Amino acid sequence: MRFLFLVGLLVASLAQAQIQLVPQPVSVQPQPGHFTLTKATTITYTKPESASVAAMLSRQLAEQTSLTLTSRPAAAAPVNTILLTLTPTPDAKLGREGYRLSSSPKGVVITANQPAGLFYGTQTLLQLVPTEQPAPTGRMTQPTNVPAVQIIDYPRFGWRGVMLDVSRHFFPKADVMRYIDELARLKLNTFHWHLTDDNGWRIEIKSLPRLTSVGAWRVPRDGHFGERPNPKPGEAATYGGFYTQDDIREVVKYAQARNITIVPEIDIPGHSMAMLAAYPNLSCSKDTSVRVNPGTQFAEWYGNGTFKMLIDNTLNPSDEAVYATLDKVFTEVAALFPGPYIHAGGDECYKGYWEKDPGCQALMQKEGMKHVEQLQGYFMKRVEKIINAKGKKFLGWDEILEGDVSPSATVMSWRGMKGGIEAAQHGHDVVMTPSTFAYIDYMQGDPTLEPRIYASLRLKTCYEFEPVPPGIDSTRILGGQGNLWTEQIPTLAHAEYMTYPRTWALSEVFWTPRNRRDWAGFIPRLEAQMRRADAAGVNYARAAYDPIVSTTIADNKLTLMLDAELPGTDIFYSLDDTVPGRYSQRYSQPIPVPEGDVTLRAVTYRNGQPAGRMLTLKRDELLKRAKK
Missing domain, CATH: 2.60.40.10 (Immunoglobulins)
Incomplete structure (x- = not known):
């Protein structure tokens, strides 16, 4: 009996060693045996709305293994199948995105209330497929055993996101789609697309063509961002790019197929130099010499959160032409993105040019404002009404709290947790993305080994992020996201290096129940993800070592x-x-x-x-x- 007991422990230990999932599911119960995927295995589904999930799984398995499996409607008595089934009676525990996965020697069954849950179940299944050394073709060469297991899983938060800044460096459409693919495998469901900033306007607005003919291009420069030479007189702006509206539609459709909602950001009223290079009349200074910034120093930062802009990069809140222009922008943006939110920035707005502008001073007097900071509140309220009129929800960085925005505005807290706490206390929905836990552009190892950035963020710190502060109504915290600003990130390979493994950790923060998170337990699963990334050709940092x-x-x-x-x-x-x-x-x-x-x-x-x-x-x- 002692021998059988020890054998049982060994079998259970080996089964558990095969099950290294990120993010960690709610419940994982290893079972005896395994299911062998072969060329004869089929992917079946019980309802037509699951067909696209089955087809996606077939493609993803073909990328990961030597097998190309057929997907079809389920037969009466399925054998040697991966069955995707939608529950006839919704399981309240699973919600929209949860699933149950049962793997046994007979096959795999994934059950969910909605196709989104089936999709996340298939992403877990892909991680149960063992990682092998790829052949020269890039495919695995042997039949694959899936460990027998019972999994019940559903997310902790509804908002599980990552932001990619494509203004500082333009990422081609194919790179964006690959990045979305990688996020979807981690059960992340929100892609925040930072489309405009001082360094480039990246979305076609047909009614305002100069936004891309001028605003999408800057003079080429190398070297550290913020220390580059200014544009020379007459120098051609040849570096940059933008997404056509057809590109946007294609990326949106691609993301939707992977259960990812895209949140577009048009960053205003500050961070608008690319817009002002195209339409200088929208600033207070009306400076026609302003060009899209190539990474020069155009602000003085004083270390206490205050700063001074050396070049006007701010829209004029007293000019009605500004609001008419933004109405055109948001009309076209709203038509391209079916998701509920439009992000309108609101961060780091310098008000020195407003203080000196006669129109701004007249507006302050008219509205009874005592401080110039109140102009931003006025501006953001006007923008919120424009966005709401397009049928969208208004979202902004935590600086929008400095104005009297409506309770329906959603706040993204980046300056620590304080802004999110304040917003939740005042009845706002909140997305937690504090720089102290979620800014994945920061250095992740020793400063002598990493490309130089002004701050550091270790992998373990990311993993220790808790989005719900004590004493706060947890229903106000929609979730969280990591932010990848790209001043020093010119390529997809380096974007991946900065994103992973920290986003592996964040995916677990956003998905996994708090009591299931454990740093020591995360380590073997982290290392399993590294092996998977190696096999898939995804770059990542080993700075944690x-x-x-x-x-x-x-x-x-x-x-x-x-x-x-x-x-x-x-x-x-x-x-x-x-x-x-x-x-x-x-x-x-x-x-x-x-x-x-x-x-x-x-x-x-x-x-x-x-x-x-x-x-x-x-x-x-x-x-x-x-x-x-």
Whole structure:
């Protein structure tokens, strides 16, 4: 009996090892045995509205394995099938996006109330298909065993999003669609498309053609964003691009097939330099020399949240022509995007030009305003009415709370959690996306190893994000999202590097019940995702494997501490100008740093294999990190 018990434990352990899912489902119960996918396996469905999900699963399995499975309506007695079935009586526990998945030696059954739930069930099934080394064709070469398991799953939040900024760098349509594909596999359901900013206007507005003929292009520049040379007189604007309305429709349809709603953003009244390059009459300054910004420094930031714009990038709130223009913009945007929301920005609006403008001062006097900041409230209320008139809900960054927007306005909290808390307390719906947890353009490893950005955000910090603050009505928190600003992200490959693995962590924050989230338990599932990304050709960062270095100084003695983000990581180091490896000194306790011109070198290993990048820091850098 003892032998059988031990065998049972071993079988259960092996089954569990095969089931490494991101995001973690509500309930996962491994069962004995497995189901073998073969060329004879079919994908069947019980209702016509599930046909598109079945066809999508067939395509995705063909991309992931050597199998191309036929999809068809279900027969009376299905054998060797993946069955997609919609419940005749809705299961209240599952809601619109939940599902049940049952895998056994006989086949796989995925049950849901709605096709969206079936789709998410198929994404889980794809993660149950083992990862193998792809053949030169990019396909797997052997029949595949799916572990037997019973899964019940549904999301914690209704808003599970990622924002992609395509203004700072233009991403071609094919790149955007690939990015959407990757998000859908993680059960994310919202794609926030940041389409306009100072550095490029990316959406065709037929009634305002200069927005793209002028606003979509800037002079080519290399180097760090914010430090680039200004455009030269007569220099051609050749870098950029935009999406035609047909492109937009195609991407929207592509996203809908993957249960992703696109939220378009037109960022106003600040961040409007590309718009003003095309139509300078819409600013207070009427400056006809304004060009689409190529990444030059055009603002002075003072470190306390305040700043001064050196070039006018703000729409004039006192000019009726501005509202007439925006009415045209939002009329066309609303017609292209069937989702309920339009995001109108509202962030980082500099008001210095408004203070000096006679029209703005007259408007303030007319409306009884005492502070220039109230002009933004006036502006956003006008914009909200325009958007509502198009049948859409108004959404903006947390600065919109500075004006008297209506309770129906939805607030996206980015300056920490404070704005979201305030918004929820005043009856607004809230999407939590605080920079402290969700800005995935920040550095994710040691600053000496990562492309330079002004802030850092570790993978573990992303995973520890809790979107619902204590004492807040949780029904007001729609969910959360990660934001990828692209000042320093010129390619899809680097966008993927910055997005993953942090968005793997965020997907679990947004989907998985809070009591099912566990950092230590996430690690093996994270590493399984890395293997899947390798097989699929998706880029990601391995910064979580890198050493973490901190120092202290006391009595003029420098002490060095080493750490690793992932538990179970071994750290080896040298201070003697040798190259560290597995036979070098293993870190176990704080290290007194000897005097002299010493250099720290540190590397990490997991399971006896090299894991992270080598970190090299001279004594001067170690001193800078010291906390007195």
